[in-house]
Amino acid sequence: MMENIKLTAGSAPVGQKQMLTKMRGEKVCVFYGAKQALYDVDLDVPERQVTALIGPSGCGKSTFLRTLNRMNDTIEGCRIVGKITLDGEDIYQPDLDVVELRARVGMVFQKPNPFPKSIFENVAYGPKIHGLARNKTDLEEIVATSLKRAGLFEEVKDRLDEPGTGLSGGQQQRLCIARAIAVSPEVILMDEPCSALDPIATATVEELIDELKQNFTIVIVTHSMQQAARVSQRTAMFHLGRIVEVGATEKMFSNPDDKRTQDYITGRFG
Numbered sequence: 001m002m003e004n005i006k007l008t009a010g011s012a013p014v015g016q017k018q019m020l021t022k023m024r025g026e027k028v029c030v031f032y033g034a035k036q037a038l039y040d041v042d043l044d045v046p047e048r049q050v051t052a053l054i055g056p057s058g059c060g061k062s063t064f065l066r067t068l069n070r071m072n073d074t075i076e077g078c079r080i081v082g083k084i085t086l087d088g089e090d091i092y093q094p095d096l097d098v099v100e101l102r103a104r105v106g107m108v109f110q111k112p113n114p115f116p117k118s119i120f121e122n123v124a125y126g127p128k129i130h131g132l133a134r135n136k137t138d139l140e141e142i143v144a145t146s147l148k149r150a151g152l153f154e155e156v157k158d159r160l161d162e163p164g165t166g167l168s169g170g171q172q173q174r175l176c177i178a179r180a181i182a183v184s185p186e187v188i189l190m191d192e193p194c195s196a197l198d199p200i201a202t203a204t205v206e207e208l209i210d211e212l213k214q215n216f217t218i219v220i221v222t223h224s225m226q227q228a229a230r231v232s233q234r235t236a237m238f239h240l241g242r243i244v245e246v247g248a249t250e251k252m253f254s255n256p257d258d259k260r261t262q263d264y265i266t267g268r269f270g
């Protein structure tokens with residue numbers, strides 16, 4: 001019974017289970033110059049689960065996602081108020097190493113964006129710059145393991161020296177996922193990772209996301225309600241810069257509390 005679950009700091013109720021919170025946003029407000037894009041957003045991201053961010057265009061999903069690894073730092077005039085923690089630690093504290101943060105909280109973008117380098121180099125780049133491999137054999141091992149975990153190894157093992165940009169769209173996105181995995185992140189942020197892919201490539205990436213949650217915490221922005229329902233365990237519905245409802249995906253899609261969620265998931269707006 002929900003009422004019997006005692007919540008401690010750092011825990012979140014998801015369905016009937018108690019989950020560890022990997023990341024937490026508290027009263028997060030984001031401004032682009034004078035324009036406010038997010039208002040007092042509170043969100044717990046449970047460990048080793050997939051959290052989906054849904055809502056109509058322009059409601060602030062990507063803005064919130066980018067606050068989780070400080071990608072908004074790169075946008076001029078963007079200001080963030082509130083608190084975001086990773087394992088309880090404030091990621092906006094002034095002396096935090098942002099490069100290290102982004103290794104812990106990796107990102108996969110909407111459009112596959114492999115570097116104009118070989119398949120091998122695409123995956124090896126991160127481990128090299130973060131000094132994760134002691135020698136060439138180590139590096140080869142990391143590359144092979146990452147490609148395997150991204151479900152791409154069998155397709156590319158005989159052509160690791162060929163350009164990453166020569167792969168199909170779906171393969172390129174899995175290469176980008178392998179690149180993200182290669183530095184052993186704890187959290188992977190995905191901003192509409194399948195929007196440029198055909199249905200078959202989408203299904204492959206969705207299966208992969210499902211597997212990856214065994215080892216990683218995943219936050220995904222998606223416009224596809226089917227995708228949110230298929231891959232996530234927890235869903236947050238954004239509307240006009242606020243979270244209007246958050247909870248177990250199953251409940252959100254079968255019996256939402258908020259009329260705006262209901263209208264959005266049934267295609268009445270957005």
Ligand SMILES: Nc1ncnc2c1ncn2[C@@H]1O[C@H](COP(=O)(O)OP(=O)(O)OP(=O)(O)O)[C@@H](O)[C@H]1O
Nearest residue numbers: 032035037055056057058059060061062063064075
């Ligand atoms: N770099 C930017 N500069 C100024 N305003 C921005 C910037 N990025 C986003 N915005 C504004 O912030 C608001 C939220 O945008 P955001 O991209 O986070 O929404 P979204 O829900 O991800 O939208 P979509 O689903 O269309 O990608 C919008 O009004 C948008 O115009």
